[in-house]
Amino acid sequence: MNTDKMMIIDGREIPIEGERNLLEVIRKANIDLPTFCYHSDLSVYGACRLCLVQVEGRGLVTSCSTAPEAGMKVRTTTEEIREIRRIAVELLLANHDQGCPTCGKSSNCKLQDLARRMGIDKVRFKPVHKSKPIDKSNPSLIRDPNKCVLCGDCVRFCHEIQSVGAIDFAHRGSNVAVLPAFGKDLASVECIYCGQCASVCPTGAIMPRSEVAEVWKALGDPTKKVVAQIAPAVRVAISEAFGGEPGTVSTGQIVAALKSMGFAQVYDTSFAADLTVIEEANEFLARKTKGEKLPQFTSCCPAWVKFAEQYYPELLKNLSSCKSPQQMFGSLAKDTLPAKLGVEAKDLVIVSIMPCTAKKFEAKRPEFQHEGVQDVDFVLTTQELSRMVEEAGLVFNKLEPESLDMPLGFKTGAGVIFGNSGGVSEAVLRYASEKITGVKIDAVDYHIVRGEEGLREATISVGDVTLKLAIVHGLKNARAIAEQIKAGKCEYDFVEVMSCPGGCIGGAGQPVPKDYQYRKQRTKGLYEADKTLQLHKSQDNHYVAECYKNHLGEIGGEKAHHLLHTKYHSRRRISDEDLDLVSGTAESKLVVSVCVGTSCYVRGSQNLLHGLIRHVEEQNLQNVVDIKATFCFERCNKGPNVAIGDVVLEKCTFEKACEVLGQKLDEMKQKS
Amino acid sequence: MPQSVARSTQMMRKFEKVCQILDQYDRDPAKLIPILQAVQEEYRYLPEEVLTYVATSVGLPPARVFGVATFYAHFALEPKGKYVVRLCDGTACHVKGSIPILEAIRERLGLTAQKTTTPDMLFTVETVSCLGACGLAPVVVVNEEVYGQMTPEKGVALVEEIIAKEEQK
Amino acid sequence: MSQTTIDLKSIAAAYGKAHEKVVRRIILCAGTGCVANGALKVHEAFVEGIVAAGLPVVVELKGEEKEGTLVSKSGCQGFCQMGPLVTVEPEGYFYTKVKVSDVKEIIETTLIHHQPVERLLYSKPMSGEHCLTTHDIPFYQKxxxxxxxxxxxxxxEDIQEYIYQGGYESARKAYVEMTPKAVCDEILASGLRGRGGGGFPTGKKWDLTRIQPEGKKYVICNGDEGDPGAFMDRSVMEGNPHCVLEGMMIAAKAIGADEGYLYVRAEYPLAVKRLRKAVADAEKLGALGKNIFGSGQDLTLHVMEGAGAFVCGEETALIASVEGKRGMPTPKPPFPAQSGLWGKPTVINNVETLATIPLILQMGAHEFRKFGTEKSPGTKTFALTGHVANTGLIEVPFGTTLREVVMNIGGGVTDKTGQVTGECFKAVQIGGPSGGCLTEEHLDLPLDFDSLRSVGAMVGSGGLVVMNKQTCMVSVARFFMQFTQNESCGKCVLCREGTKQMLALLDDIIEGRADETTLPLLEKLAVAVQKGSLCGLGKTAPNPVLSTLKYFRAEYESHVFQKRCPTGQCKSLRQPEILADKCKGCTACARKCPVGAISGEKKMPHKIDAALCIKCGACAQACKFGAIVGV
Incomplete structure (x- = not known):
């Protein structure tokens, strides 16, 4: 060993092997130095002060922000450090909601764990915690500022990895808080519900929203038939909640547990993933042949879809129109299962078991509801399922594995590897290469698309076609590609986007990782599951083929399109707060919005607005018309833009606006 | 409806001015603080819709702009009164009795530490940590005007004087 | 694009020639203090009055050769309490508290008849003796x-006068005659230590930045003077902005920077205005900008206004603020010298430090070291405030004793009525919220970086607040804790939560809730915050507490154990009592009491119900017989 690269930690010689900071060297030496604000994926913050160590000749330094140097002599636990750490933890406890037993994070909470490790039996400081309102505004996440220790991991994840920045630090000193803009709730800002804030939160300040109670209720209702679909990533992580190693495949135990809790049927989302592969690959090949709407982006990640709708509405045409496997499963199940299971559609309850918090939001999207009924009724995260298993008293690791139900429980390996970054691309390649060449292939492993990097590229020749792929996880990387497209510098044909690190296996609904290697191991678990399966290509799934024959008809055909594809819409204007200028009182009113954004303003929207207000007044239409000043219809080059009801008029003139206004009012009159 | 016309005109002007300010600073996120200062100079506070507009224009998440605006004491997210009475509570002023002056002025105007602006939007009373005029302690600043060697009585008289002046108008 | 090189000599010569024609000069102090007291109106009155008297007047000396009396404004002259200050040259008569109504008399007596206006001269408080010029006034003498x-x-606001006085000559020397290393060496040899607080050797800081790989580097002037009770940087920026610029130019040369920021506290609008003008004027004349003094080097300076955050005085927080972010400090290392603004090597110096630089190059390191002490060479400005006869801005060589400053320059300590008495000195708080207290035993301590540190205080930015015996030291500690608690950026746990809890403990002490566990806990917490905080603000926040605990422990103990504030300042600990022998039973107190806590028969001694009393003191004010004590 090269002694130039050695340092001494608590009397032991430890080599320095390219670690970025002292903390990593210390942890390598199997000393679990506590931290709140250090996260290896994020920038160094240095705020929690728990990783203070004594460096000979330098005194106390935070190990997270200190570069390791050969010959350093470090002590990690001295009386001085112990006292500072204790005081830091006590100070946090004194300003913390201490309802620990009723906290969803209990037993996984770092603060609780540290207090226990340090043997803190009394907080010497006065409780200074003041109760703050809890944000339950959205279907995916619950933000409880009373439990926030202000480590900023969530803020940095949202900003640095996802490039969203929906939450940030606000105020100063003792009033500092992590807040969405203007202290609004998450539903009113640009949160994409990826939930990574919750997964890096050391306490229970941001948690996935639980639907456990609703699912128990459905299970207890004798008139309902409750069926489940299990996402691929769930099976390689759930055992961690019961002390297992990451990557252990426990599909059979999940089925057994669900059946034992009263689920009628347990299916596999991977079946729908096989369907997705076929639909999406065909869509892609069609686009590639025509050379249009490229690159094609994948659309299975709901956080990415919302991200694209918010920031890149002009690129929505590039997204595959395929629903995600969860939603394909939902619509197919609601379409075919009632007959098969002999139950009325209204009594069929579909529960997804997902690694993801954004799936909860996705299931509630209006596109995926029919007459107020969701295709997927409830979405449970892996964490929630493990909690139900615990509540039911099941000893998970000792459950006798059971089989998934057919036909929707049958899948190929292609549908399984959907759960990790690169999996969708590989599955599509396994399909596309056969489709392009017309020759059966045996070598199905595309190592070129696998890996851990946040942005990977692959160029693959299939027959005489060259495909350029990009695989990204972390939306900052997706943003970079979107910017390339906007700049006309993008050469990719196909881009796989997953929001979470490592893909769905790193989803925010997964068990809180105890190990730093968990992503690698979970991914490995999925590739191994692929290996052990008989089939590896979606096109070989005979149940899928049967499904096309009996239900869907042609690939990409009308019925398939109806059930398996969807539409997206621009969300650039995240908050819909217009300024009411004229407010009608009648029950049904015609809303007229005039854009007063910069370019419309320059093109004279002000005069238009004034004209319309006067017009409405002269015609005595105040009761039936609402006039609003608003911002941006995303058609800045064609301003001034005016929306009258559902019609957006570009390059609008006063006369044209009055004309359409008249027409619309006539239509309204006729209707009533 | 002239009122709504006036309102929309006002709003147009609002954004016209913001656009000018943004252009002046090249819509550069690094210049966020000078941009916010210029915006506040214009509107006397930072209205939410203007901040959102600024955020989008410089390419920062609104939460980040909100974070910056709430970090610095000079930025106000609520409108302030026509006369901002700032009482220096720096060390020199404090030891020379700044707090009784503050209390007297607050009492006269019916304000508290939480309620800092009068309902008629005439006065905002706040403390500031040091105005650097320690030689004149205790000091009160009304808008930009510095008044030194104050007492509770002088403080109240100052406020009375302004009220009288405003009533004459 | 070539730019004509500025010729300092010809500018100075032209100004000198114009100046020769000036027969008289009236200098009005236009520092913030004097302006607040009406100096600008006095200025107007002089201009109008001189014209009315039929005398020639020169308002601005812009290279025009005009005979007459020059009426000019200067920066802060320090003696703020006596403002507005007016100096009439060539005699040097120094008038204090000049009002508009005095102007006519000054014109008549001094300008026309060459006699001093005695009643406006400063008179020594004890002897009443008049002082004709500043040289006779103890405040200035010492x-x-x-x-x-x-x-x-x-x-x-006149760059030409600055040049006439030798300004920008040091910058020229640095750019034309010296290598960056030679500049660093000269400053290192001078022993100059940063005036902003820590006292780090300036030359060393520069050299650390200089040796970084070539490329973009920045120089930043830290004008975010936030210590409550300090205003020397304000005075320098307002009173002599060009010397700050010149200091920055020399720093830029020393480290190889071509861009710089002057970050000025938002509370100082005049400083911002003057610095902006100074930068514009210097650019116009070619002292700043491209190819400075023909050296081939460029420097662009930006003036940036802070937005009200004390923590931005901390280097890394200031950098964050310049970058448009929340002013939250980042861990050091990396130091700004390695990775500062936008990740580039950056030197940050305080205003006073930079203002001293041109003088050092002018006189030489050796000459500079003749002032001050071996380890703290040079002079230091202090803002002398509080219970002292002469408040204002002073400058003394390092090593001057506290006694000299307080008793001689400050003219002694005042009691609560404002009178100087020999016995009411209690303590001096030095260095603001980061500093500590000095007591009677330290009166002969030399004021320098190391001596102060040895007694648990620090020079800090140089705020000197004198406190008399009526001051409660626990309240003083609480005042500073309240300040740091408000100004903490809220990032690191120990500072954010620790200052909050220290404040809560001090409140317990002041409001009578403390017990025997309070002081030990306060001390432990203070030490933890001091050792464990992220930045300088947190690390020094406990200093006022630790220092008062050290020197005034008995006062703390009295609050804790006897529930008594020895100075009677802590309202909650007051125990108002009616002395039966003095009470006439007039009922005035009972009528004034807002909570009805006083009862008693007419013409009989009254009593206060301690349970109801809110200790407002209204009763004592109402009592004409001095019967109510303990309020």
């Missing part, structure tokens, strides 16, 4: 005005 010297003389 000082050594070096960095501040030009502040009270030059017109801060």
């Amino acid at each position: 000082q050594h005005r070096f960095t501040l010297k030009a502040c009270g003389l030059v017109d801060p």
Whole structure:
């Protein structure tokens, strides 16, 4: 060993092997130095002060922000450090909601764990915690500022990895808080519900929203038939909640547990993933042949879809129109299962078991509801399922594995590897290469698309076609590609986007990782599951083929399109707060919005607005018309833009606006 | 409806001015603080819709702009009164009795530490940590005007004087 | 694009020639203090009055050769309490508290008849003796005005006068005659230590930045003077902005920077205005900008206004603020010298430090070291405030004793009625919220970086607040804790939560809730915050507590154990009592009591119900017989 690269930690010689900071060297030496604000994926913050160590000749330094140097002599636990750490933890406890037993994070909470490790039996400081309102505004996440220790991991994840920045630090000193803009709730800002804030939160300040109670209720209702679909990533992580190693495949135990809790049927989302592969690959090949709407982006990640709708509405045409496997499963199940299971559609309850918090939001999207009924009724995260298993008293690791139900429980390996970054691309390649060449292939492993990097590229020749792929996880990387497209510098044909690190296996609904290697191991678990399966290509799934024959008809055909594809819409204007200028009182009113954004303003929207207000007044239409000043219809080059009801008029003139206004009012009159 | 016309005109002007300010600073996120200062100079506070507009224009998440605006004491997210009475509570002023002056002025105007602006939007009373005029302690600043060697009585008289002046108008 | 090189000599010569024609000069102090007291109106009155008297007047000396009396404004002259200050040259008559109504008399008596207006001269408080010029006034006599010297003389808005006085010559020397290393060496040899607080050797800081790989580097002037009770940087920026610029130019040369920021506290609008003008004027004349003095080097300076955050005085927080972010400090290392603004090597110096630089190059390191002490060479400005006869801005060589400053320059300690008495000195708080207290035992302590540190205080930015015996030291500690608690950026746990809890503990002490566990816990917490905080603000926040605990422990203990504030300042601990022998039973107190806590028969001694009493003191004010004590 090269002694130039050695340092001494608590009397032991430890080599320095390219670690970025002292903390990593210390942890390598199997000393679990506590931290709140250090996260290896994020920038160094240095705020929690728990990783203070004594460096000979330098005194106390935070190990997270200190570069390791050969010959350093470090002590990690001295009386001085112990006292500072204790005081830091006590100070946090004194300003913390201490309802620990009723906290969803209990037993996984770092603060609780540290207090226990340090043997803190009394907080010497006065409780200074003041109760703050809890944000339950959205279907995916619950933000409880009373439990926030202000480590900023969530803020940095949202900003640095996802490039969203929906939450940030606000105020100063003792009033500092992590807040969405203007202290609004998450539903009113640009949160994409990826939930990574919750997964890096050391306490229970941001948690996935639980639907456990609703699912128990459905299970207890004798008139309902409750069926489940299990996402691929769930099976390689759930055992961690019961002390297992990451990557252990426990599909059979999940089925057994669900059946034992009263689920009628347990299916596999991977079946729908096989369907997705076929639909999406065909869509892609069609686009590639025509050379249009490229690159094609994948659309299975709901956080990415919302991200694209918010920031890149002009690129929505590039997204595959395929629903995600969860939603394909939902619509197919609601379409075919009632007959098969002999139950009325209204009594069929579909529960997804997902690694993801954004799936909860996705299931509630209006596109995926029919007459107020969701295709997927409830979405449970892996964490929630493990909690139900615990509540039911099941000893998970000792459950006798059971089989998934057919036909929707049958899948190929292609549908399984959907759960990790690169999996969708590989599955599509396994399909596309056969489709392009017309020759059966045996070598199905595309190592070129696998890996851990946040942005990977692959160029693959299939027959005489060259495909350029990009695989990204972390939306900052997706943003970079979107910017390339906007700049006309993008050469990719196909881009796989997953929001979470490592893909769905790193989803925010997964068990809180105890190990730093968990992503690698979970991914490995999925590739191994692929290996052990008989089939590896979606096109070989005979149940899928049967499904096309009996239900869907042609690939990409009308019925398939109806059930398996969807539409997206621009969300650039995240908050819909217009300024009411004229407010009608009648029950049904015609809303007229005039854009007063910069370019419309320059093109004279002000005069238009004034004209319309006067017009409405002269015609005595105040009761039936609402006039609003608003911002941006995303058609800045064609301003001034005016929306009258559902019609957006570009390059609008006063006369044209009055004309359409008249027409619309006539239509309204006729209707009533 | 002239009122709504006036309102929309006002709003147009609002954004016209913001656009000018943004252009002046090249819509550069690094210049966020000078941009916010210029915006506040214009509107006397930072209205939410203007901040959102600024955020989008410089390419920062609104939460980040909100974070910056709430970090610095000079930025106000609520409108302030026509006369901002700032009482220096720096060390020199404090030891020379700044707090009784503050209390007297607050009492006269019916304000508290939480309620800092009068309902008629005439006065905002706040403390500031040091105005650097320690030689004149205790000091009160009304808008930009510095008044030194104050007492509770002088403080109240100052406020009375302004009220009288405003009533004459 | 080539730019004509600025010729300092010809500018100085032209100004000198114009100046020769000036027969008289009236200098009005236009520092914030004097302006607040009406100096600008006095200025107007002089201009109008001189014209009315039929005398020629020169308002601005812009290279025009005009005979007459020059009426000019200067920066802060330090003696703020006596403002507005007016100096009439060549006699040097120094008038204090000049009002508009005095102007006519000054014109008549001094300008026309060459006699002093005696009633406006400063008179010594004890003897009543008049002082004709500043040289006769103890406040000025005992000082050594070096960095501040030009502040009270030059017109801060006139770059030509600055050049006439030798300005920008040091910058020229640095750019034309010296290598960056030679500049660093000279400053290192001078022993100059940063005036902003820590006292880090400036030359060393520069050299650390200089040796970084070539490329973009920045120089930043830290004008975010936030210590409550300090205003020397304000005075320098307002009174002599060009010397700050010149200091920055020399720093830029020393480290190889071509861009710089002057970050000025938002509370100082005049400083911002003057610095902006100074930068514009210097650019116009070619002292700043491209190819400075023909050296081939460029420097662009930006003036940035802070937005009200004390923590931005901390280097890394200031950098964050310049970058448009929340002013939250980042861990060091990396130091700004390695990775500062936008990740580039950056030197940050405080205003006073930078203002001293041109003087050092002018006189040489060796000459500079003749002032001050071996380890703290040079002079230091202090803002002398509090219970002292003469408040204002002073400058003394390092090593001057506290006694000299308080008793001689400050003219002694005042009691609560404002009178100087020999016995009411209690303590001096030095260095603001980061500093500590000095007591009677330290009166002969030399004021320098190391001596102060040895007694648990620090020079800090140089706020000196004198406190008399009526001051409660627990309340003083609480005042500073309240300040740091408000100003903490809220990032690191120990500072954010620790200052909050220290404040809560101090409140317990002041409001009578403390017990025997309070002081040990306060001490432990203070030490943890001091050792464990992220930045300088947190690390020094406990200093006022630790220092008062050290020197005034008995006062704390009295609050804790006897529930008594020895100075009677802590309202909650007051125990008002009616002395039966003095009470006449007039009922005035009972009528004034807002909570009905006083009862008693008419013409019989009254009593206060301690349970109801809110200790407002209204009763004592109402009592004409001095019967109510303990309020």
